[in-house]
Amino acid sequence: MTKYSGRFDGRTAIVTGGASGLGLETARRIVAEGGRVVLWDLSADNLAGAREVTGAEHAIALDVSDAAAVARAAEESNRVLGRIDILVASAGITGATAPVHEFPIDSFQRVVEINLYGVFYCCREIVPYMLANGYGRIVNVASVAGKEGNPNASAYSASKAGVIGFTKSLGKELAGKGVIANSLTPATFESPILEQLPQSQVDYMRSKIPMGRLGEVHESAAMVCFMVSEECSFTTASVFDTSGGRTTY
Template sequence: MANSIRRYEGRHAVITGGASGIGFKTAERIVSEGGTVSLWDVDAAKIDEARDALGSSSTHGVTLDVSDPDQVEKAAKETAEKHGKIDILVCSAGITGPNAKVADYPIDQWKRVFDINIHGLFFCNRFVVPIMQKNGYGRIVNVASIAGKEGNPNASAYSASKAAVIGLTKSLGKEVVGDGITVNAITPATVDTPILQQLKPEFIDYMLSKIPMQRFGKVEELASLITWIASEECSFTTGAVFDISGGRATY
């Protein structure tokens, strides 16, 4: 994991969903560029595996459910106390929910998708921002989805929750513009991650058909974009949405 670029020397990042997929690959990039990371994830076993892979001296693991505000507040305080600050927050934890028409969508599953994808992301932003404000520096990257712009049929909860992520990001970005903090979102098309296992094969085929490049995104590609947005190099852009969709995005 040696890297001659040291953009993250002295920086500490919190990454939700950091034990796998996009979150893990982003953590790997940040560590390789001299930073340290706190992996916030619901799966304790995967956190241990991720720490072994990244190097335990560079990583800190917190097992939590982001949909519980008390757990998130506690994690933010403990992380800041342990590392002295939180410079970067990458919110990549999320679920797809079931594939169903709005008229048939299970109400309990609708609430669960929102609890994780937007309420959990809100809690993380809410409790980390004051820590960043205290230190006069911060980079927040919220992982939304192209579904939040266009809406995917039979995925209303996911699409609506990701649209809410975009709206929150734009609002917060304007609120903290004078505090040395930027807040941006990315809107990937379908990416080849374990989250695909939550989807029906026919829905996966539909998602692929919507991408002009005729392939899914790679976690490495998303991590590359995220780690630029989360670096000091990205200092002028805030409240923005970065598409990474293989040509699918139309605006």
């Protein structure tokens, strides 16, 4: 795995969903490349271990669908770090696996609250800190499901499509202000989130990937680290893809 020593020297980051999967691996790389990180995650039990693995400076247990909790966490993170340069919004859940006419209403609502409202709340609270410093990099993690839609995953697909549209709007609002916002659309990759799905759904998603395999978390983390680096300086309101050839648009 390629590493860029010092790429994040002097930079600070908040990573949501930071106790596992893409969030954890991204946080680990940012720290390894010189950055300082605060992890946010719903699972208080997993945060201590994640902090040790990543070398994060601080960790906060919260539900990103709670707007007031997000506001408090943003203030606390800014106090700990001294500034906020980077936001990686990767917290998310899959919800139920069912056709639309049988989809549990409470599950649909919960998926949208975490996957879409949570991204909105995080950006709403953190963007002002970035604007005050005239610099910021935001990556909102979406999914190929937001581009194509997966059957029996309408809530997840709709929420991730919302993340893509939201990020395009945000990036255009911030263009020219030193703050860049993009979204990532991974295909299915090996991650604890797969434990929320039946094997049949995982097999379906694998079958749609031309490379014939699931992604690996470090592949998407590498892309995220480019997106939140100073090198990503002329692309905003856009969508980066790590889908093994499934989506090429």
